[in-house]
Amino acid sequence: MVKQKLIVIGNGMVGHHFLEQLATRPERELFEVTIYCAEPRPAYDRVHLSEYFAGRTADDLALGRVEQYRDWGYELLLNETAVAIDREKRLVTSASGQERSYDRLVLATGSYPFVPPIPGHEHGKCFVYRTLEDLDAIRAASENARTGVVVGGGLLGLEAANALKELGLEAHVVEFARGLMSVQLDEGGSDVLRNKIESLGVAVHTGTATELIEECDGRLRMQFKGGRKLLTDLIVFSAGIRPEDRLARTAGLELGERGGIVIDEDCRTSDEDIFAIGECALYQSRVFGLVAPGYTMARNVVAQLCGESASFTGADMSTKLKLLGVQVGSIGDAHGRTDGAAAITFVDEQHGIYKRMITDAEGSKLLGAVLVGDTSDYDQLLQYHLNDIDLPEHPEQLILPAADGEPPALGAGSLPASATICSCHNVSKGQVVDAVQGGCCTLGEVKDATRASTGCGGCSALLKNIVDEELAALGMEVNNHLCPHFEFTRQELFHIVQVEEIRTFSQLLEQHGNGHGCEVCKPAVASILASLWNDHIHRRPHVGLQDTNDTFMANMQKNGSYSVVPRVPGGEITPDKLIVLGQVAKKYNLYTKITGGQRVDLFGARLEQLPDIWRELIDAGFETGHAYGKSLRTVKSCVGSTWCRFGVQDSVAMALHIENRYKGLRSPHKIKMAVSGCTRECAEAQSKDVGVIATENGWNLFVCGNGGMRPRHADLFATDLDDETLIRYIDRFLMFYVRTADKLQRTSVWMENLEGGLDYLREVVIEDKLGLGEELEAQMANVVGTYQCEWKTAINDPEMLKRFRQFVNTEEQDERIVFVEERGQPRPAREAEIVKVAEPA
Amino acid sequence: MTEVAINPTPWQPVCQRSDLVAESGVCVLAGGVSVTGPSTPRRSIALFFIPDSDPQLYAVDNWDPIAGAGVIARGLIAEVEGELTVASPLYKQHFRLRDGQCLEDPEIRLATYPAAFDGDTVVIIPMPEPT
Numbered sequence: 016m017v018k019q020k021l022i023v024i025g026n027g028m029v030g031h032h033f034l035e036q037l038a039t040r041p042e043r044e045l046f047e048v049t050i051y052c053a054e055p056r057p058a059y060d061r062v063h064l065s066e067y068f069a070g071r072t073a074d075d076l077a078l079g080r081v082e083q084y085r086d087w088g089y090e091l092l093l094n095e096t097a098v099a100i101d102r103e104k105r106l107v108t109s110a111s112g113q114e115r116s117y118d119r120l121v122l123a124t125g126s127y128p129f130v131p132p133i134p135g136h137e138h139g140k141c142f143v144y145r146t147l148e149d150l151d152a153i154r155a156a157s158e159n160a161r162t163g164v165v166v167g168g169g170l171l172g173l174e175a176a177n178a179l180k181e182l183g184l185e186a187h188v189v190e191f192a193r194g195l196m197s198v199q200l201d202e203g204g205s206d207v208l209r210n211k212i213e214s215l216g217v218a219v220h221t222g223t224a225t226e227l228i229e230e231c232d233g234r235l236r237m238q239f240k241g242g243r244k245l246l247t248d249l250i251v252f253s254a255g256i257r258p259e260d261r262l263a264r265t266a267g268l269e270l271g272e273r274g275g276i277v278i279d280e281d282c283r284t285s286d287e288d289i290f291a292i293g294e295c296a297l298y299q300s301r302v303f304g305l306v307a308p309g310y311t312m313a314r315n316v317v318a319q320l321c322g323e324s325a326s327f328t329g330a331d332m333s334t335k336l337k338l339l340g341v342q343v344g345s346i347g348d349a350h351g352r353t354d355g356a357a358a359i360t361f362v363d364e365q366h367g368i369y370k371r372m373i374t375d376a377e378g379s380k381l382l383g384a385v386l387v388g389d390t391s392d393y394d395q396l397l398q399y400h401l402n403d404i405d406l407p408e409h410p411e412q413l414i415l416p417a418a419d420g421e422p423p424a425l426g427a428g429s430l431p432a433s434a435t436i437c438s439c440h441n442v443s444k445g446q447v448v449d450a451v452q453g454g455c456c457t458l459g460e461v462k463d464a465t466r467a468s469t470g471c472g473g474c475s476a477l478l479k480n481i482v483d484e485e486l487a488a489l490g491m492e493v494n495n496h497l498c499p500h501f502e503f504t505r506q507e508l509f510h511i512v513q514v515e516e517i518r519t520f521s522q523l524l525e526q527h528g529n530g531h532g533c534e535v536c537k538p539a540v541a542s543i544l545a546s547l548w549n550d551h552i553h554r555r556p557h558v559g560l561q562d563t564n565d566t567f568m569a570n571m572q573k574n575g576s577y578s579v580v581p582r583v584p585g586g587e588i589t590p591d592k593l594i595v596l597g598q599v600a601k602k603y604n605l606y607t608k609i610t611g612g613q614r615v616d617l618f619g620a621r622l623e624q625l626p627d628i629w630r631e632l633i634d635a636g637f638e639t640g641h642a643y644g645k646s647l648r649t650v651k652s653c654v655g656s657t658w659c660r661f662g663v664q665d666s667v668a669m670a671l672h673i674e675n676r677y678k679g680l681r682s683p684h685k686i687k688m689a690v691s692g693c694t695r696e697c698a699e700a701q702s703k704d705v706g707v708i709a710t711e712n713g714w715n716l717f718v719c720g721n722g723g724m725r726p727r728h729a730d731l732f733a734t735d736l737d738d739e740t741l742i743r744y745i746d747r748f749l750m751f752y753v754r755t756a757d758k759l760q761r762t763s764v765w766m767e768n769l770e771g772g773l774d775y776l777r778e779v780v781i782e783d784k785l786g787l788g789e790e791l792e793a794q795m796a797n798v799v800g801t802y803q804c805e806w807k808t809a810i811n812d813p814e815m816l817k818r819f820r821q822f823v824n825t826e827e828q829d830e831r832i833v834f835v836e837e838r839g840q841p842r843p844a845r846e847a848e849i850v851k852v853a854e855p856a
Numbered sequence: 857m858t859e860v861a862i863n864p865t866p867w868q869p870v871c872q873r874s875d876l877v878a879e880s881g882v883c884v885l886a887g888g889v890s891v892t893g894p895s896t897p898r899r900s901i902a903l904f905f906i907p908d909s910d911p912q913l914y915a916v917d918n919w920d921p922i923a924g925a926g927v928i929a930r931g932l933i934a935e936v937e938g939e940l941t942v943a944s945p946l947y948k949q950h951f952r953l954r955d956g957q958c959l960e961d962p963e964i965r966l967a968t969y970p971a972a973f974d975g976d977t978v979v980i981i982p983m984p985e986p987t
């Protein structure tokens with residue numbers, strides 16, 4: 016069989032999608048595929064480009080992979096820019112002279128950033144924002160810079176401004192038009208956006224035309240029409256994109272008046288055998304600067320090549336995004352340009368929220384919408400728009416804040432099967448339903464099967480709704496039950512244990528559960544029992560309930576050895592104690608490391624060594640640090656007023672007080688705290704579950720922050736508290752959390768899921784609206800009063816110590832735990848480094 | 857003079873009932889050169905004692921092939937769809953106690969061993985049960 020020669024020029028997001036879609040087809044065997052890729056690496060996720068500054072690597076962003084293309088049998092020419100198409104000879108040539116002939120050609124050359132021809136724009140400190148190399152250059156230039164200016168206040172410009180701000184620069188946005196994001200937003204929306212962005216510390220100059228850029232004392236001076244000037248260290252142009260059509264132009268293909276390769280419904284150019292897809296293509300005088308329409312074009316061409324009929328008839332350009340932390344959404348005809356369009360607008364200046372719906376003259380269909388500051392209604396409005404669903408009788412309720420009762424919710428159930436759920440991958444509700452009926456039982460499985468929600472992620476909430484609803488319809492339980500052994504939520508179980516004064520897991524299982532229990536309910540119930548009754552976790556009835564870390568009161572490491580973390584309250588430690596840590600580490604050959612929590616971790620202890628190590632630490636005055644427990648971890652502190660010239664309160668003393676008060680408190684998840692001596696915040700209190708910052712008059716209390724996977728800044732909860740009130744609030748806050756949170760829920764997620772959120776929490780803790788205040792405090796007093804160092808109790812109890820035997824029938828060591836030395840300390844040997852021990856037959 | 861087994865038995869005593877922890881696991885080192893029965897390689901074996909199940913005693917390999925560490929004895933006992941399993945303490949895969957099958961990966965199975973009480977003594981045969 017003679018294969019058809021297929022060349023793809025351009026390996027960006029759309030080119031990649033094309034290749035990937037083709038690879039899923041059996042017809043791929045019919046083609047010999049060659050790809051010209053101008054960039055040094057195959058396609059990557061340009062949509063999430065900015066995350067490159069937030070720590071994601073080129074590898075994380077990669078979409079295409081060299082090996083993958085090879086597996087698919089494609090020839091990938093990296094670093095090869097196609098410079099000529101000879102349509103007579105059907106030949107493509109690259110800059111370096113690589114020549115290939117084609118039967119079919121696909122142009123996916125994307126677009127390039129437009130740089131306005133302002134004199135001085137070619138200066139070395141002027142950048143654009145399109146490729147990884149652009150970002151590398153910006154990062155390098157920002158190192159010695161103070162100020163950065165973005166020219167262009169559209170969607171990308173604001174994203175670039177955010178990036179500059181994250182790089183630590185004072186950021187400015189210069190926009191020629193009257194308002195920001197003028198393509199997507201109407202005037203009102205754009206004003207609210209501007210206020211929000213300015214309040215975040217980005218300077219906005221709208222209605223401003225740049226006339227000249229010149230060098231001035233090693234910096235750049237921008238001169239604006241009307242005479243104003245601005246000094247900066249670097250400039251990023253984000254003044255729009257232009258279709259990359261140069262190759263098509265020299266090949267004599269038909270172009271639009273303002274550029275763009277003209278295509279028809281088949282995505283064919285003026286040459287039958289040449290297709291154009293993505294941002295380089297012009298359909299009905301429009302270029303589509305988003306991935307979703309490009310993906311639709313790509314699928315269209317794949318279908319045609321496989322002999323099917325398909326057509327591209329334009330695309331919806333609705334978008335929802337977060338710019339500098341401000342939510343913005345734009346749907347359909349946002350400007351109300353349709354004849355007879357009517358608008359309904361809601362403005363909340365205090366909170367910076369602007370919402371506007373555009374309806375037809377009768378108010379029965381949704382033509383478009385603009386949302387700034389709050390896009391929670393976006394998914395629902397988009398479905399009304401895309402599926403032409405009749406609006407409810409009072410459409411304004413769709414955007415008004417819920418007063419009494421819920422706004423009329425458009426449940427996922429009321430969407431037609433044809434409704435598009437994920438526009439990135441063109442997945443309809445019908446396909447999602449089919450996937451669930453075909454056996455997918457979790458969101459993850461549905462994502463894998465349909466690819467929905469694996470692009471921009473904007474559709475994830477809606478997808479979850481549909482999956483849940485469908486699972487429920489199939490009679491599968493979508494519930495918050497702890498696990499199959501208890502048909503209760505954690506909160507309900509907490510209540511049962513408390514009211515019925517249940518003391519053991521088996522009692523609870525017998526009276527309210529079934530079966531034997533599992534690795535989910537056992538530790539969760541153990542935690543509830545500990546929060547309420549604070550028995551030693553090793554008392555017989557609790558022994559089998561604990562995760563290994565709690566069982567052995569140490570953190571298991573990858574090779575089965577353990578780490579030891581003694582408590583160092585507030586990070587304050589005497590020289591004598593430091594010396595003991597060193598001596599113990601040396602004696603037992605432990606790897607030592609300063610942790611991120613202001614204490615010292617000793618790694619590599621064998622199970623049977625743990626009691627001896629702890630005996631020595633306890634003799635020197637140490638206590639367990641609960642690094643293994645879902646409980647209070649550390650309270651970080653800064654040196655505070657005792658030493659620091661800026662400190663206004665004794666932050667160390669407060670941190671010590673707090674750590675000693677709450678140590679040992681078992682909770683749904685771990686709890687971290689910090690105390691800073693002044694607003695400079697050296698202890699990073701605003702990233703903790705409980706953060707305390709000193710003021711002239713006392714303490715500011717912050718709650719519900721965390722680092723980790725999904726970092727969240729803590730919210731300011733109460734200000735200028737005296738010591739006693741501070742502790743009272745923390746007592747109540749923590750106990751309310753312990754009582755009502757779900758298993759493994761950090762305070763942030765708990766609070767976000769509490770109806771009424773932070774305000775409600777204030778009502779409960781500060782105003783004592785539920786009348787629970789005293790009870791919560793009493794419960795906390797009980798926990799504080801019954802504290803024991805678990806390790807101290809354990810080393811004095813022979814029965815408990817029996818657990819710390821590697822083998823119950825011999826004193827030998829586990830010979831498969833092997834260490835080697837690195838940088839003067841032990842570390843677990845890698846597999847290849849272990850001399851094979853007698854392997855069981 | 858070496859003692860020679862009069863009544864050779866593959867069952868080896870490994871520990872006492874009081875060494876076991878109800879609803880949880882302990883580890884024994886078993887096998888080796890035997891004078892009372894066949895010699896077998898030395899193995900770390902995890903013993904689980906679940907008083908209200910039948911059988912009450914389970915013996916499986918202590919080596920977790922997924923994590924590459926000898927830690928199975930320190931896992932939590934978990935009932936999954938009516939079957940007793942142990943969840944590996946490192947990456948939480950479930951291994952069925954009665955036959956060692958990993959529920960997450962059909963390719964992986966821990967060896968299991970016959971185990972029983974002889975009065976208050978725990979005895980096992982340190983040779984893998986056939987699958």
Ligand code: SRM
Pocket residue numbers: 570571572578579580608609610611612613614615616642648649685687702703720721722723724725761
């Ligand atoms: C040792 C340490 C890293 C270090 O070398 O510095 C560490 C090590 C571990 N962290 Fe951490 N974390 C350590 C500080 C942190 C910090 C920084 C901090 O506390 O200021 C964070 C981010 C702050 C936060 O939690 O809000 C952090 C976020 C996590 C997370 C993600 C939590 C989240 O909500 O997303 C996990 C996973 C979890 O808990 O589920 C985790 C889990 C772990 C575990 C327990 C994973 C495990 O189960 O094996 C690691 C084992 C500890 C051990 O063997 O002793 N560790 N971990 C730090 C110990 C601090 C201490 O003294 O107790």
Ligand SMILES: Cc1cc2nc3c(=O)[nH]c(=O)nc-3n(C[C@H](O)[C@H](O)[C@H](O)COP(=O)(O)OP(=O)(O)OC[C@H]3O[C@@H](n4cnc5c(N)ncnc54)[C@H](O)[C@@H]3O)c2cc1C
Pocket residue numbers: 024025026027028029030031051052053054061062063064065095096097098123124125126144145146171174259262292293294295303304305306307309336471
């Ligand atoms: C910072 C940023 C954020 C964005 N955010 C979003 C978003 O949130 N949502 C959204 O929908 N879209 C977003 N976009 C737009 C989206 O990235 C584009 O729509 C998409 O990348 C277009 O894909 P493409 O393949 O058509 O073009 P590109 O991804 O630009 O790929 C074209 C490729 O062709 C190469 N090429 C050009 N000429 C030649 C030649 N002659 N020979 C060989 N190779 C050539 C180029 O080097 C390039 O690698 C964003 C873009 C940027 C830059």
Ligand code: SF4
Pocket residue numbers: 653654655656659660661662663666691692693694695696697698
């Ligand atoms: S937070 Fe304030 S008191 Fe504490 S070290 Fe920093 S500047 Fe000093």
Ligand code: FES
Pocket residue numbers: 436437438439440467468469470471472473474475
């Ligand atoms: S809409 Fe982008 S991932 Fe679904």
